Amino acid sequence: MTTAEQWTPASWKTKTVAQPVHYTGQNAEKLPGVLNKLSSLPPLVTPAEVERLRHQLSLVQSGKAFLLHAGDCAESFDSCTAGNIEKKVGLILSFSLVLVWGGRKPVVRVGRIAGQYAKPRSSPKEKVKVKGENGEEEVREVMSFRGDNVNGLDIKDRDPDPDRLMSAYFHSSTTLNYIRGLLSSGFASLYGTHPRDWSLKHVRSDSLRNSFTDIIDSLSDALDFSQTIGATKGENFEGGAGRGGAFGEVDFYVSHEGLMLDYEEALTRKNTVSGNSETNSYYNSSAHFIWIGDRTRQLDGAHVEYFRGIRNPIGIKVGPSMKGEELVRLVELVNPDKEPGRVTLITRYGADKVETYLPGHIKAIQESGHPVVWVCDPMHGNTHTSATTGLKTRYFKSIITELTATLEVHSKLGTYLGGASLEFTGELNDDGYSVTECLGGSMELSEEELGLRYQSFCDPRLNFEQSLDLAFLLSNHFKHVRKNGDQGDAAFSGELYKALGGRMKE
Numbered sequence: 001m002t003t004a005e006q007w008t009p010a011s012w013k014t015k016t017v018a019q020p021v022h023y024t025g026q027n028a029e030k031l032p033g034v035l036n037k038l039s040s041l042p043p044l045v046t047p048a049e050v051e052r053l054r055h056q057l058s059l060v061q062s063g064k065a066f067l068l069h070a071g072d073c074a075e076s077f078d079s080c081t082a083g084n085i086e087k088k089v090g091l092i093l094s095f096s097l098v099l100v101w102g103g104r105k106p107v108v109r110v111g112r113i114a115g116q117y118a119k120p121r122s123s124p125k126e127k128v129k130v131k132g133e134n135g136e137e138e139v140r141e142v143m144s145f146r147g148d149n150v151n152g153l154d155i156k157d158r159d160p161d162p163d164r165l166m167s168a169y170f171h172s173s174t175t176l177n178y179i180r181g182l183l184s185s186g187f188a189s190l191y192g193t194h195p196r197d198w199s200l201k202h203v204r205s206d207s208l209r210n211s212f213t214d215i216i217d218s219l220s221d222a223l224d225f226s227q228t229i230g231a232t233k234g235e236n237f238e239g240g241a242g243r244g245g246a247f248g249e250v251d252f253y254v255s256h257e258g259l260m261l262d263y264e265e266a267l268t269r270k271n272t273v274s275g276n277s278e279t280n281s282y283y284n285s286s287a288h289f290i291w292i293g294d295r296t297r298q299l300d301g302a303h304v305e306y307f308r309g310i311r312n313p314i315g316i317k318v319g320p321s322m323k324g325e326e327l328v329r330l331v332e333l334v335n336p337d338k339e340p341g342r343v344t345l346i347t348r349y350g351a352d353k354v355e356t357y358l359p360g361h362i363k364a365i366q367e368s369g370h371p372v373v374w375v376c377d378p379m380h381g382n383t384h385t386s387a388t389t390g391l392k393t394r395y396f397k398s399i400i401t402e403l404t405a406t407l408e409v410h411s412k413l414g415t416y417l418g419g420a421s422l423e424f425t426g427e428l429n430d431d432g433y434s435v436t437e438c439l440g441g442s443m444e445l446s447e448e449e450l451g452l453r454y455q456s457f458c459d460p461r462l463n464f465e466q467s468l469d470l471a472f473l474l475s476n477h478f479k480h481v482r483k484n485g486d487q488g489d490a491a492f493s494g495e496l497y498k499a500l501g502g503r504m505k506e
């Protein structure tokens with residue numbers, strides 16, 4: 001292992017790269033020119049914004065705020081449209097509004113947006129059915145789709161092309177520019193939907209609809225009241241009056257998996273400014289927050305080497321194969337000075353595995369004395385292929401069961417579940433309908449309906465309605481904790497939870 005002194009933005013190149021992308025022929029020749037250009041382009045985010053998020057994450061860690069990390073599994077260049085960005089940001093704002101209402105705590109919003117273009121895959125190759133020259137169907141093996149900044153979804157476009165890295169930069173910057181514009185123009189309060197506009201027509205069960213209606217009524221009343229007395233214009237968590245947040249009206253941060261290290265290195269900048277950021281530190285300027293995936297977190301690997309040298313707050317995905325001692329060594333490597341707000345552990349085991357793995361991970365970290373933010377990703381351990389359609393999907397009930405189980409373990413061990421990491425989207429199809437990628441929820445989406453509007457390029461996302469179901473549940477939980485002072489047991493197992501398919505304890 002190299003020492004801290006020997007870190008450079010390029011020192012990862014001396015290590016083994018998991019999930020590598022190989023450019024060949026002319027594409028390999030093009031790569032240095034593309035990276036050179038990327039390294040001279042302006043940063044997408046600034047050191048001061050990154051420091052602000054670090055600070056807010058340290059508040060999450062101490063239980064004073066909650067982190068909502070959410071968005072697409074994989075963004076695509078084609079879906080970078082004004083409408084889609086508005087719907088995605090709108091859902092994050094709506095979700096966080098519901099949480100703030102229940103928990104009376106600030107929510108730190110970090111979108112999986114403006115750069116989430118690279119995917120690790122279970123297998124580097126996949127088999128696809130194509131029409132042969134004589135019109136007959138044949139099976140061909142092609143490189144798996146690795147996200148728009150590597151190759152294309154079209155099977156004729158699977159060779160990795162470095163021009164896509166440049167495109168990723170410009171699509172990220174366009175997305176970010178529009179988000180900044182929206183939020184400094186009053187989107188959060190003026191153009192985002194008001195809870196009273198949320199339709200509950202999709203909710204199949206009458207009692208569930210009544211419960212949701214009650215929540216929406218109380219939330220809307222609270223909003224109307226605070227607007228009437230002008231409270232929303234005053235001092236708030238975002239630090240400053242009115243539109244004083246980092247992104248205008250409210251703070252909003254962007255994130256992606258830091259998978260393509262060539263790209264991350266090219267966007268790494270040494271900070272020369274002093275005052276509101278660390279002089280001479282290296283910042284990744286492609287996003288406020290980047291994370292290491294569960295497939296690329298090897299202690300002696302290239303990703304950990306790159307991540308340990310940047311100043312940004314980072315996430316680490318923690319799955320069932322992580323050993324307790326390995327987790328501590330990893331956290332030690334990326335945060336030797338035990339700085340609060342620097343490391344967020346995103347656990348993703350699968351609903352049935354939480355009790356087996358999470359307690360050991362929590363105890364190992366507790367004994368090490370490392371400050372971390374604990375976040376639950378209830379999505380990635382709960383993916384399966386639907387037998388009837390062959391599509392990847394997730395049950396809403398597994399998602400909420402993983403969340404409940406995680407909350408309970410944290411409650412028992414005296415740690416704070418600081419956030420949720422979700423794959424969801426508010427995007428609509430041309431006819432105004434939500435995507436159909438996950439099963440269940442209050443709309444009781446069935447296997448037969450999965451194929452109707454399956455638009456994800458990688459993993460299945462909760463749609464607007466299913467996301468609000470989850471927001472109501474979490475919000476209810478926080479309200480319960482606020483009023484009763486406990487975190488686990490009854491808190492997440494009431495009528496709402498049962499009606500939405502959560503697994504009740506025996």
Ligand SMILES: O=C[C@H](O)[C@H](O)COP(=O)(O)O
Nearest residue numbers: 073119120121122123458459
């Ligand atoms: O988003 C996460 C991974 O990229 C994804 O779950 C991998 O999916 P795969 O198993 O289809 O490769």
Ligand SMILES: C=C(OP(=O)(O)O)C(=O)O
Nearest residue numbers: 073293294295317348380
């Ligand atoms: C790849 C992802 O997750 P994980 O690394 O946890 O599988 C993801 O968050 O899309």
Ligand SMILES: [Mn+2]
Nearest residue numbers: 073423458459
């Ligand atoms: Mn995913």
